[in-house]
Amino acid sequence: MTQHRIHAGGQFTAPEQHLVSWDRMVRKLTPFAPAFFNVNAKSARAYQLRSLVRGAILNKDPAQALDLLSQSLTQSWRPLWEEPRNTLKMFGAALLLRRTVPSALESATGQPWPKR
Numbered sequence: 001m002t003q004h005r006i007h008a009g010g011q012f013t014a015p016e017q018h019l020v021s022w023d024r025m026v027r028k029l030t031p032f033a034p035a036f037f038n039v040n041a042k043s044a045r046a047y048q049l050r051s052l053v054r055g056a057i058l059n060k061d062p063a064q065a066l067d068l069l070s071q072s073l074t075q076s077w078r079p080l081w082e083e084p085r086n087t088l089k090m091f092g093a094a095l096l097l098r099r100t101v102p103s104a105l106e107s108a109t110g111q112p113w114p115k116r
Contacts, residue, residue, distance in 0.1 A: 015052040015068060022048050036066035052091045062098035069094060 002077035022045065030037040030097045048071035069091055072079060 015055065015064070018052055019048070031075060044078040046072045046079050046081070050079050050090060052089060053094065057090065057093050058099060060097060060101050062094050062101060065094035065097065084102035 008015075026037065026041055026045075049068050053065045053068045053072065056062075056068055069087075072087075
């Protein structure tokens with residue numbers, strides 16, 4: 001995960017916007033190569049969702065990270081088969097974050113972490 005560039009502006013935001021843009025791009029390009037998109041669109045969307053998991057992890061949002069990872073695997077298992085190390089690394093980071101972030105925030109604020 002550390003090999004990826006992070007935008008100097010800071011945090012990852014609005015994965016919904018990223019997905020809306022992604023879907024719009026796929027809809028616009030599908031008429032030009034329908035056979036290609038019929039074969040590759042689901043696995044490409046799975047990779048897109050997995051890349052959004054990284055942003056959720058960077059934002060310390062384990063619930064969103066696990067949700068996006070679940071959506072990714074629902075679209076296609078291809079990222080797991082082709083890049084198991086990266087996919088499992090994201091899953092592990094999200095689980096670790098889920099276990100550590102609530103206790104760290106509770107210690108810092110003295111307030112209980114809201115359950116999702």
